Amino acid sequence: xxxSDQHWFDEEAGPLVRPYALTRGRTTSKQRDLAMITxxxxxxxxxxxxxxxxxxxxxxxxxxCQHPKSIAEVSADLGLPLSVVKILIGDLIDRQLLMFxxxxxxxxxxxxxxxxxxxxx
Amino acid sequence: xAYADSDPNQRPGVRATAxxxxxxxGFGVGKTTMVGTISEIPPLRTxxxxxxxxxxxxxxxxxxxxxTTTVALDFGRITISPELVLYxxxxxxxxxxxxxxxxxxxxxIGAVVLADTRRLESCFPAVDFFxxxxxxxxxxxxxxxxDEQYQPDEVRVALDxxxxxxxxxxxVRQRASCKELLVTLAEHAxxxxxxxxx
Numbered sequence: 001x002x003x004s005d006q007h008w009f010d011e012e013a014g015p016l017v018r019p020y021a022l023t024r025g026r027t028t029s030k031q032r033d034l035a036m037i038t039x040x041x042x043x044x045x046x047x048x049x050x051x052x053x054x055x056x057x058x059x060x061x062x063x064x065c066q067h068p069k070s071i072a073e074v075s076a077d078l079g080l081p082l083s084v085v086k087i088l089i090g091d092l093i094d095r096q097l098l099m100f101x102x103x104x105x106x107x108x109x110x111x112x113x114x115x116x117x118x119x120x121x
Numbered sequence: 122x123a124y125a126d127s128d129p130n131q132r133p134g135v136r137a138t139a140x141x142x143x144x145x146x147g148f149g150v151g152k153t154t155m156v157g158t159i160s161e162i163p164p165l166r167t168x169x170x171x172x173x174x175x176x177x178x179x180x181x182x183x184x185x186x187x188x189t190t191t192v193a194l195d196f197g198r199i200t201i202s203p204e205l206v207l208y209x210x211x212x213x214x215x216x217x218x219x220x221x222x223x224x225x226x227x228x229x230i231g232a233v234v235l236a237d238t239r240r241l242e243s244c245f246p247a248v249d250f251f252x253x254x255x256x257x258x259x260x261x262x263x264x265x266x267x268d269e270q271y272q273p274d275e276v277r278v279a280l281d282x283x284x285x286x287x288x289x290x291x292x293v294r295q296r297a298s299c300k301e302l303l304v305t306l307a308e309h310a311x312x313x314x315x316x317x318x319x
Binding site: 035036037038039068070072073075076077080081082083084101102103104105106107108110111112113114115116117118119121 | 136137138139140141159165166167168169170191194196198199200201202205206207208210224225227228229230296300303304307308310311314315
């Protein structure tokens with residue numbers, strides 16, 4: 001929490017404000033539990049109408065998520081911090097343009113699948 | 122909770138879920154090299170913005186100021202099957218970013234802690250972190266060219282490791298060696314999960 005009489009100037013404000021401008025100043029997502037390895041995938045193809053109705057970053061996300069991608073990959077590809085990407089993705093989920101799948105708990109079946117998969121590499 | 126689907130309306134090929142593991146160890150020990158050797162994509166870098174309290178040395182008022190910094194994480198990806206993707210995250214090297222490790226470690230299979238025998242102490246913090254939290258880990262002794270070779274038992278004594286923690290001599294530039302480290306970790310995680318609680 002920032003007291004209202006405290007102001008940030010210059011470089012203190014810069015890296016904070018600029019990425020969050022994309023989120024209209026929101027710094028936390030009301031979204032569910034989006035984690036670094038939550039997979040997101042587009043529920044729609046990219047159409048001209050969709051392109052007209054989305055911010056450039058939203059359109060980039062829907063375009064790159066035609067196949068499932070983790071939030072970390074979206075963040076890396078967009079060159080935006082994780083926390084910012086989580087907010088943008090949350091908005092796209094609200095608009096039913098993306099769906100998400102939370103990380104799986106690494107139980108014994110998952111671990112065995114990992115072992116088999118790595119041995120096949 | 123295994124799944125939380127935001128929409129039951131499935132498109133083909135979207136049943137995939139993900140799991141992760143961590144590659145830890147001191148600065149320059151080969152974490153990113155290992156990610157690059159075994160990942161199916163060139164290592165990617167994501168960033169997180171963090172706000173920390175800092176106190177300027179010339180600040181006579183003693184008022185703490187907030188300062189925003191960026192923590193970078195390098196990671197790679199291995200598609201295990203159409204349903205399962207494995208992500209490998211290198212842990213941030215700087216000690217002051219320890220709190221990031223909690224988010225990284227949450228839900229992870231475990232960790233490969235890389236050790237460099239020329240400066241074993243640089244992996245102490247990582248060993249401590251995973252040991253205290255009961256997170257499965259294996260120690261990979263990265264053998265650089267021309268290194269004095271140590272035996273796993275010597276490393277075990279030097280690191281004061283529990284007998285059950287696997288130690289693997291490794292060369293993280295070699296794919297086969299990275300595979301061995303990952304398989305050893307997953308097997309160790311299974312044995313920890315099936316062991317009778319202490």
